[in-house]
Amino acid sequence: MDLFDLRDLAGESPDVAIHWTRRFYSEVLRPSFDDDLLDDLADIEKGLLHPDVVSPELHVLVAAAGGECVAGGSLFEYYSWSNCGLSSYTVVLEPYRGEGLARRILDTRNQILDAARRRFGYHEEPCTLFAEIADAPGTRQQIQHKLGWRPLRFKYVQPPLSESKNPVEGLLLAVNGRQTLDRHTVQRFLIDYAASVDHTVLAWAERRLGIRLGDVRHAVGAPRQEACTLMQSILRENLPEYLTRQLLELDTLELVQCGTFST
Numbered sequence: 017m018d019l020f021d022l023r024d025l026a027g028e029s030p031d032v033a034i035h036w037t038r039r040f041y042s043e044v045l046r047p048s049f050d051d052d053l054l055d056d057l058a059d060i061e062k063g064l065l066h067p068d069v070v071s072p073e074l075h076v077l078v079a080a081a082g083g084e085c086v087a088g089g090s091l092f093e094y095y096s097w098s099n100c101g102l103s104s105y106t107v108v109l110e111p112y113r114g115e116g117l118a119r120r121i122l123d124t125r126n127q128i129l130d131a132a133r134r135r136f137g138y139h140e141e142p143c144t145l146f147a148e149i150a151d152a153p154g155t156r157q158q159i160q161h162k163l164g165w166r167p168l169r170f171k172y173v174q175p176p177l178s179e180s181k182n183p184v185e186g187l188l189l190a191v192n193g194r195q196t197l198d199r200h201t202v203q204r205f206l207i208d209y210a211a212s213v214d215h216t217v218l219a220w221a222e223r224r225l226g227i228r229l230g231d232v233r234h235a236v237g238a239p240r241q242e243a244c245t246l247m248q249s250i251l252r253e254n255l256p257e258y259l260t261r262q263l264l265e266l267d268t269l270e271l272v273q274c275g276t277f278s279t
């Protein structure tokens with residue numbers, strides 16, 4: 017089984033990268049997830065083909081049997097201001113399940129994220145990995161638990177993923193391989209994520225925090241204010257309610273605790 021990151025391919029052979037992106041989308045993602053949970057194909061292609069103007073850093077890792085049949089893969093992003101990853105989808109198609117392929121894909125994803133955080137100058141600090149998981153008990157949550165995900169205990173709201181969409185409730189923000197997390201990390205990630213899709217937040221983040229989305233070098237040496245300065249700025253500005261509410265809730269917590277998925 018070959019694993020390849022379409023982000024690498026996009027630089028050398030954009031046509032080939034687009035071909036595999038479309039196959040991965042139609043053969044793996046579309047049959048596995050509801051439409052409203054799926055990113056638009058056009059956004060994925062844009063993220064891969066224009067890495068210099070789009071933040072976060074998008075990776076599409078594809079597993080192909082014999083270099084031909086798509087067997088599964090993972091789509092994930094690296095957010096360089098907060099030094100966090102967001103794992104969006106990981107799928108292994110049925111004929112290839114139960115043989116450790118998901119583990120291989122996830123190990124490779126971790127290596128790619130590790131390389132990204134070093135490239136952005138985070139030599140000491142490990143990358144924190146998040147995922148949004150439907151707040152719906154069942155097999156999928158049991159598998160997520162086995163793969164090391166734990167839901168964070170605060171009321172998470174997904175930012176609107178495009179101008180025509182609304183913030184989404186009913187999702188849990190889960191973290192991988194942790195029992196607790198400091199609130200600054202979660203706050204920074206929420207800002208980084210929201211700024212990548214919501215122009216109001218982006219304008220604020222650029223002005224106040226020096227985040228330079230659209231410039232892949234922005235994170236190196238960029239100031240990452242801790243909550244005190246951050247909260248003063250948040251309270252002064254007219255930020256979207258979904259974001260302010262979460263940042264304020266997190267600010268009351270010493271540490272953000274992980275819970276368990278309900279059974």
Ligand SMILES: CC(C)(COP(=O)(O)OP(=O)(O)OC[C@H]1O[C@@H](n2cnc3c(N)ncnc32)[C@H](O)[C@@H]1OP(=O)(O)O)[C@@H](O)C(=O)NCCC(=O)NCCS
Pocket residue numbers: 048104105106107108109112113114115116117118119120155156158159160162163
């Ligand atoms: C979840 C999925 C990716 C697993 O793929 P896979 O290649 O069969 O997984 P692996 O063989 O590498 O097993 C990985 C781990 O998951 C566990 N696992 C896999 N399927 C499981 C199931 N149905 N129930 C419970 N645990 C399961 C394995 O026991 C293994 O744990 P271990 O390494 O601690 O022993 C695959 O079943 C799938 O694509 N499901 C549909 C999409 C989905 O639910 N994705 C979840 C993330 S979005």
